[in-house]
Amino acid sequence: MNFLQSLQNPHVKAWKKLSTKKGRDQSGLFLVEGFHLVEEALKSRAEVQEIIVREGTELPAHFYIDTIDITTVTDEIAQAIAETEHTQGVFAVCKQELQDFPSLGAQRILLIDSVQDPGNIGTMIRTADAAGMDAVILGKGSADPYNAKVLRSAQGSHFHLPIIKMDLQPVIDDVKKREIAVYGTSLEGGRSYTSIEPGAPFALIMGNEGSGVKQEWLEQTEQNLFIPLFGKSESLNVAVASGVLLYHLRGQLQ
Numbered sequence: 001m002n003f004l005q006s007l008q009n010p011h012v013k014a015w016k017k018l019s020t021k022k023g024r025d026q027s028g029l030f031l032v033e034g035f036h037l038v039e040e041a042l043k044s045r046a047e048v049q050e051i052i053v054r055e056g057t058e059l060p061a062h063f064y065i066d067t068i069d070i071t072t073v074t075d076e077i078a079q080a081i082a083e084t085e086h087t088q089g090v091f092a093v094c095k096q097e098l099q100d101f102p103s104l105g106a107q108r109i110l111l112i113d114s115v116q117d118p119g120n121i122g123t124m125i126r127t128a129d130a131a132g133m134d135a136v137i138l139g140k141g142s143a144d145p146y147n148a149k150v151l152r153s154a155q156g157s158h159f160h161l162p163i164i165k166m167d168l169q170p171v172i173d174d175v176k177k178r179e180i181a182v183y184g185t186s187l188e189g190g191r192s193y194t195s196i197e198p199g200a201p202f203a204l205i206m207g208n209e210g211s212g213v214k215q216e217w218l219e220q221t222e223q224n225l226f227i228p229l230f231g232k233s234e235s236l237n238v239a240v241a242s243g244v245l246l247y248h249l250r251g252q253l254q
Contacts, residue, residue: 002071003055007080011071015052015081015093021144028096030146033083038092039063040156047095054078054089083148096146099135099162102174106134107201108250109175111168113217114141114208115238121145122153123239124206129157131246136161139168141208168205172220175203183249184213184221185241193225193244198251206242 004012017023018031029049032041041048042064051070053059054077059070073081078089110128115121121143128136138145145163172182180201184190205221207213218224227236227244236244 002069004071004073004077007077012073012077012080015091018093019081019083019148021147024096024144024146028098030094030096030151031081031148032092032094032151033090033148034088034152035060035090037151037156038090040159041092041094042068044159046097046159048092049095050093052078052081052091052093054087057089059090084152097162099164101135101137101164101166101171104135104162106162106175107180108133109135109137109171109203110242110246111137111139111171111203111205111217112142113139113168113205113213114211115206116141116143117209118143118147118149119153120209120237120239121147122150122155124242125150125154125163126157127239127243127246129154129160131243131250133161133246133250136163137168137171138163138165168217171203172217176220181222182220183245184218184224185226185245186213186218186224187226188224189218190224190226192228193248196223196225196249198249202249204242204245204249206238206245209238 015031018029024030032038048068051065051068053070053072054075055072078087110133112124125136143150151158175182180203182203184205185207205213205217227241
């Protein structure tokens with residue numbers, strides 16, 4: 001077990017770079033923080049490369065860490081790499097899992113088009129996980145799924161289903177070729193979501209918080225849907241709307 005005390009140590013500098021998208025993209029790694037997220041990473045098939053523990057912090061006995069490198073650090077270092085104000089002092093360095101979408105054969109897919117708020121992205125990933133989706137695809141302009149705020153909002157769902165960053169067009173082409181219905185979300189030319197019979201395979205596109213789904217995607221859908229509003233609010237939060245639509249479209253299909 002290593003013990004690091006200097007903020008200038010190359011390992012510490014590498015961990016700090018994981019707080020930036022550039023650092024994550026260059027290394028292919030990301031950092032999770034806190035007992036819950038570290039446990040979810042360890043329980044899943046995720047490749048945990050290293051566990052970082054603040055001195056004086058005990059790892060739970062049920063954490064399976066026999067084959068994983070553990071580095072103990074000072075409180076100063078833990079604070080430097082933490083993304084939370086009151087860190088629990090436990091971190092895991094994980095490898096980003098690169099997936100080839102067509103090879104998944106996914107039947108229920110959430111496509112995210114330019115959603116920029118990390119909290120929304122994380123909640124949408126968590127909701128897709130809870131609703132039993134097969135994959136979440138993040139198109140161009142969306143927040144990085146490995147952003148610390150996204151990871152916290154998703155509460156470990158990154159480790160439960162494929163999260164893929166790619167252009168949406170090949171995904172739409174693939175699911176249409178497999179005769180899977182593609183639904184967009186739009187008031188213009190849309191139908192109430194309750195008009196769709198639930199249970200069949202589907203791909204759902206959710207769009208930007210302000211501008212919605214891009215027109216180029218709306219023109220390729222089987223049907224565009226909307227959620228009726230009964231109060232005075234002009235719209236639903238995109239993450240909330242995702243939950244309503246995903247659960248309806250999925251139905252009781254196991």
